[in-house]
Amino acid sequence: EVQLVESGGGLVQPGGSLRLSCAVSGFTVSRTYMTWVRQAPGKGLEWVSVIYTGGTTSYADSVKARFTISRDNSKNTLFLEMNSLRPEDTAVYYCARVGQWLARDYFDSWGQGTLVSVSS
Amino acid sequence: QLVLTQSPSASASLGASVKLTCTLNSGHSSNAIAWHQQQPEKGPRYLMKVNNDGRHVKGDGVPDRFSGSSSGAERYLTISSLQSEDEGDYYCQTWVTGMHWVFGGGTKLTVL
Numbered sequence: 001e002v003q004l005v006e007s008g009g010g011l012v013q014p015g016g017s018l019r020l021s022c023a024v025s026g027f028t029v030s031r032t033y034m035t036w037v038r039q040a041p042g043k044g045l046e047w048v049s050v051i052y053t054g055g056t057t058s059y060a061d062s063v064k065a066r067f068t069i070s071r072d073n074s075k076n077t078l079f080l081e082m083n084s085l086r087p088e089d090t091a092v093y094y095c096a097r098v099g100q101w102l103a104r105d106y107f108d109s110w111g112q113g114t115l116v117s118v119s120s
Numbered sequence: 121q122l123v124l125t126q127s128p129s130a131s132a133s134l135g136a137s138v139k140l141t142c143t144l145n146s147g148h149s150s151n152a153i154a155w156h157q158q159q160p161e162k163g164p165r166y167l168m169k170v171n172n173d174g175r176h177v178k179g180d181g182v183p184d185r186f187s188g189s190s191s192g193a194e195r196y197l198t199i200s201s202l203q204s205e206d207e208g209d210y211y212c213q214t215w216v217t218g219m220h221w222v223f224g225g226g227t228k229l230t231v232l
Binding site: 002035037044045046047050058060092094096099101102103104105106107108109110111112113 | 151152153154156162163164165166169171177179180211213214215220221222223224225226
């Protein structure tokens with residue numbers, strides 16, 4: 001059974017840092033594309049970052065140079081290191097697996113999310 | 121720039137059917153899209169991916185009541201025999217070069 005379980009969210013002051021984790025079971029993180037998606041309170045979904053099978057990463061403009069996505073293959077875990085946090089980063093953060101039917105243009109599994117609140 | 125357009129809200133009666141629409145803007149009408157369901161206070165759930173030719177692949181455990189189809193730049197999610205647990209937000213999603221993965225604004229479905 002595929003499972004994605006996020007952790008690490010919490011309350012942090014503007015300018016602070018936080019590290020999110022996504023523990024995966026049922027598949028191998030290094031063999032697929034893995035992403036982070038966020039959802040601000042009362043808002044829609046926003047793609048944040050991706051790590052490809054080869055280790056290459058990419059980010060939305062809104063978080064570029066502040067967030068870093070990575071994975072630990074031995075622990076089958078995905079991470080999101082968030083620095084220089086701003087109030088507008090307040091959101092529930094979800095990890096998601098990129099699907100592979102015909103093209104890698106969609107997400108086919110999601111975690112339950114972890115809440116990040118940036119406030120003084 | 122790719123834009124996915126969804127109606128903000130929809131409603132239908134218990135036991136009835138409803139058809140949700142996701143529209144791709146000009147120049148992207150051949151894109152496949154995925155549908156995701158988000159029940160209140162829960163994380164998103166992948167329902168299905170719908171190709172421009174109407175072929176679709178569902179997620180594990182998605183009931184047969186959920187089906188997908190396509191016409192031109194529009195992608196549809198039809199839910200039949202509506203149940204109370206179908207209430208929630210429905211998002212469409214696709215991928216575009218330079219923008220990576222993008223989402224529509226979501227449709228809030230109310231089951232009357």
